[in-house]
Amino acid sequence: MIVGIIGSGGREHAICETLKKSKKIKELYCFPGNAGTARIAKNIDIDLEDFEEIKNFILKNKIDLVIVGPEKPLVDGIVDFLERFKIKVFGPNKVASQLEGSKIFTKEICKKYNIPTANFGIFKDREMSKNFLKSANYPIVIKADNLASGKGVYICDNKAQGNSAVDEIFNGKFGKAENLLIEEFLIGEEMSFFILTDGVSFKNFGTAQDHKRVLEGDKGKNTGGMGAYSPSRLLNEELEKKIINKIIKPTIKAINDLGTKYKGFLYAGLMITNNEPYLIEYNVRMGDPECQTILPKLNSDLLEIFLACCENRLNQIQIEWSNKKSLCIVLCSKGYPDDFKKDIEINNIEKINLNKDNFIFHAGTYRDGEKIFSRGGRVLNFVSLCDNFLEARKENIQNLLNLDWSEGYYRRDIGFKVIEK
Secondary structure (H helix, E strand, C coil): CEEEEEECCHHHHHHHHHHCCCCCCCEEEEEECCCCHHHCCEECCCCCCCHHHHHHHHHHCCCCEEEECCHHHHHCCHHHHHHCCCCCEECCCCCCCHHHHCHHHHHHHHHHCCCCECCEEEECCHHHHHHHHHCCCCCEEEEECCCCCCCCEEEECCHHHHHHHHHHHHCCECECCCCEEEEECCCCEEEEEEEEECCCCEEEEEEEEECCEEECCCEEEECCCCEEEECCCCCCHHHHHHHHHHHHHHHHHHHHHCCCCCCEEEEEEEEEECCEEEEEEEECCCCCCHHHHHHHHECCCHHHHHHHHHCCCHHHCCCCECCCEEEEEEEEECCCCCCCCCCCECCCHHHCCCCCCEEEEECCEEEECCEEEECCCEEEEEEEEECCHHHHHHHHHHHHHHHCCCCEECCCCCCCCCCCC
8 A cells, every 4th residue: 555644843754654564555655744754754844834735746646545643633623635636545524623723612611521630710811810800719721722733731820920921822823813711720740641543432542641841850841752761650450441331432522512523543542540541632633752652662563553443444453552550761953842943964873773662762853964953842752662651761762862963952850750769
């Protein structure tokens, strides 16, 4: 088969690497890809907002299956558009993608279907928001309603921080803001819970713990993700049943009740409090860097899984996993998540000797001739599978030391809550 992957991050590189193991894969295309995907796929420099151009390329090159990695094309309706031309696409349609595209859409579903979540209020302008903040109980959470690449969430400890968050959102930091969400601060521990669904049946697709904060000890600004480990230390049989029955099944029913079906990955960002799950938010794709952390544990053929999902026969397949622990450390450009330099050469990548359980997934990189350069804030993902998380972290850090990229930085404490001192 000829398969196309839309996206350019670490998630898409991990998907490419996992797909290439399938005996059915004849050729891979990546739109637009990065320096890592360039080694195993044909990178196509294409505007992801130009659906017509993407469609024409897919038809011309007889691509059998398209996998949409990032959220924006999904929210913008690329699945609906391509399916009109009988193109097989893995990912949710525009209606279903509102679970990520609008936090208010998701909160209203939670309210209607009794899905446990934080109490919330919807505010339509700056004045209403700031008036509420005068008498709010802190800490409090303020969220941009629209897509924000994982950065539109503010945890505010006082009124001054709250007012600053409101100003940033309504000043357009994440695009035009018609509403924002203010919700109670839940005390507990976060967990990422993934499923795969064809709209009728679903399969669990692993758990992970993401480290969003830029500084060690989970301090500092929110980022797109500094690292992750899988499986989550919080998961147990009782909690899993609660997540499925109280959150996952009602959400799938809610989308069905809207007259459509959810097809693809569904990522529930949860807060676990006293073994009770609360939905923080949904993402309508695999997380990043959770995807890079989870996929190396997969023993089944990823292509067969995608096809079963697209062809409404997910209930006919089994998904098998390695029992090893997986840990991912993200190498970032100095200055991220604020200002950082681009176009910095990354030496030594080819010199790092990886064993079969070590991986480097590219994110913000590009290739120019034989050289590799940085393009984004999150540059490379170092992943290791081991019998325990401590050894996995040690292996990743050793590989990072071997790379010795002076323009980058990373957290050395990924997994600190699950790794005993």
